[in-house]
Amino acid sequence: MVNERQLRSFVKGSRPRFEDLLGQMVEVPSISMDSSRSGDMRRMADLAKQYLAGMNAKVQVVETGGYPIVSGGWITGPECPTVTIYNHLDVQPAQEPEWKHAPFAFRNDRGIYHGRGATDDKGPALTAMFGARYAIEQGWPINIRFLWELEEEIGSPHFATGLRNHSVIPRPDSVVVSDTIWIAKGRPAVPYGLRGLLGARLILRTGEKDAHSGVTGGAARNPLAELMEVANTCVDARTGRVKIPGFYDDVVEPTINEIKDFLKSGFDVRRFKEAYGFRSLRVKDPAEVMRRIWSAPTFEIHGLSGGYHGQGIKTVVPGRAELKVSMRLVPNQTPERVFALLKKHVSRVNPSVKMEREGALYPFKGSFAGSYVDCVKRAVRAGFGKDPAFVREGGSIGAVVTMQKAWKIPILFIGLSLPEHGYHAPNEYYDWGQASGGMKTFAHYFWELAKMGTA
Numbered sequence: 001m002v003n004e005r006q007l008r009s010f011v012k013g014s015r016p017r018f019e020d021l022l023g024q025m026v027e028v029p030s031i032s033m034d035s036s037r038s039g040d041m042r043r044m045a046d047l048a049k050q051y052l053a054g055m056n057a058k059v060q061v062v063e064t065g066g067y068p069i070v071s072g073g074w075i076t077g078p079e080c081p082t083v084t085i086y087n088h089l090d091v092q093p094a095q096e097p098e099w100k101h102a103p104f105a106f107r108n109d110r111g112i113y114h115g116r117g118a119t120d121d122k123g124p125a126l127t128a129m130f131g132a133r134y135a136i137e138q139g140w141p142i143n144i145r146f147l148w149e150l151e152e153e154i155g156s157p158h159f160a161t162g163l164r165n166h167s168v169i170p171r172p173d174s175v176v177v178s179d180t181i182w183i184a185k186g187r188p189a190v191p192y193g194l195r196g197l198l199g200a201r202l203i204l205r206t207g208e209k210d211a212h213s214g215v216t217g218g219a220a221r222n223p224l225a226e227l228m229e230v231a232n233t234c235v236d237a238r239t240g241r242v243k244i245p246g247f248y249d250d251v252v253e254p255t256i257n258e259i260k261d262f263l264k265s266g267f268d269v270r271r272f273k274e275a276y277g278f279r280s281l282r283v284k285d286p287a288e289v290m291r292r293i294w295s296a297p298t299f300e301i302h303g304l305s306g307g308y309h310g311q312g313i314k315t316v317v318p319g320r321a322e323l324k325v326s327m328r329l330v331p332n333q334t335p336e337r338v339f340a341l342l343k344k345h346v347s348r349v350n351p352s353v354k355m356e357r358e359g360a361l362y363p364f365k366g367s368f369a370g371s372y373v374d375c376v377k378r379a380v381r382a383g384f385g386k387d388p389a390f391v392r393e394g395g396s397i398g399a400v401v402t403m404q405k406a407w408k409i410p411i412l413f414i415g416l417s418l419p420e421h422g423y424h425a426p427n428e429y430y431d432w433g434q435a436s437g438g439m440k441t442f443a444h445y446f447w448e449l450a451k452m453g454t455a
């Protein structure tokens with residue numbers, strides 16, 4: 001049994017140390033996207049290693065060819081189940097003009113922790129670490145490992161290489177990913193699915209250079225107009241329905257029960273519109289909005305270039321145009337198959353269009369039922385006093401699919417960020433409410449896993 005009183009006092013007593021460690025971490029500007037920060041990235045890895053070693057974990061910085069991975073943990077007994085907690089310690093850039101204070105100067109405003117990376121994902125990483133420390137101090141029969149990546153914000157280019165180092169990053173029995181956001185404060189949300197992504201550039205060259213429309217127009221082909229025609233055959237601009245033949249063939253629709261669970265998440269269409277500054281949406285019904293952003297595929301047009309973009313009008317017929325598109329994918333679509341469908345379709349509509357594939361991520365679908373999920377439910381209830389809603393995320397976390405492919409084990413999500421925390425936005429923060437509830441949740445989760453054993 002978990003001694004609640006003792007756990008509560010452990011959490012309370014950990015607060016000064018937690019705040020100190022989080023402050024030190026936030027003050028290292030580990031911006032993986034900024035190549036001039038490679039020294040800070042190294043410093044981040046060393047600091048992380050030092051934290052785990054300070055809690056008597058065995059830890060190593062694993063080289064990957066890119067920024068390293070920090071891997072370490074405690075072995076209670078070889079016969080005990082092993083769980084790996086995944087977090088990332090690299091952060092988004094912080095150049096937005098809206099920052100009210102220096103983004104890499106940590107400020108603790110009575111339990112509100114300001115700074116870039118506080119909620120994504122340094123705060124949750126440390127929260128899980130304190131939960132683990134409690135479990136290990138209790139001597140519960142479980143092996144806990146941490147896997148801290150430093151390239152998540154740039155799409156995890158070397159993560160798969162790192163995982164091949166089996167001796168330092170062994171295959172666990174299950175994984176918890178702690179890098180997701182609740183839908184509303186006070187309503188714990190546990191995602192079990194992520195959308196994938198496939199990007200493409202459609203390029204059409206019909207001439208060596210731009211020509212004058214008064215001299216050549218009428219006879220000259222217009223690549224911008226032709227690409228707009230192609231785009232129009234790919235997607236219904238009003239409804240969002242993708243028109244590429246075969247595109248929906250592999251799509252697994254969410255069940256009624258899944259949609260019902262989405263509705264428990266506290267999602268609010270008005271707040272969603274406000275948060276993203278939308279004047280209107282394609283649909284109004286909350287269930288339909290959630291179905292679309294979490295469990296339906298999309299075809300988006302991000303840009304169309306070519307011709308003239310300056311002031312007024314310049315009457316050119318462009319010689320070249322480019323359309324930038326991407327598709328969010330859902331289970332069981334694959335980037336390869338969807339790219340093949342797109343290519344076939346585009347070449348039928350306009351054989352002169354050349355296509356370049358850009359970035360591909362597989363969708364992910366974990367389970368929202370079963371013994372691990374029951375453990376998550378009980379742990380979240382113990383930590384936050386409420387049952388979690390099971391939802392999906394519309395975005396992609398590349399490392400999740402990589403772990404699933406490499407290890408073929410259950411992957412669960414215990415995220416601790418809130419929508420108001422400023423994830424990937426200015427004035428990011430984390431707070432003690434989420435940290436203390438999270439420490440209790442993690443401690444309980446480790447207890448649940450220990451009780452379940454290796455069965």
Ligand SMILES: [Zn+2]
Pocket residue numbers: 088120121152179
């Ligand atoms: Zn993150």
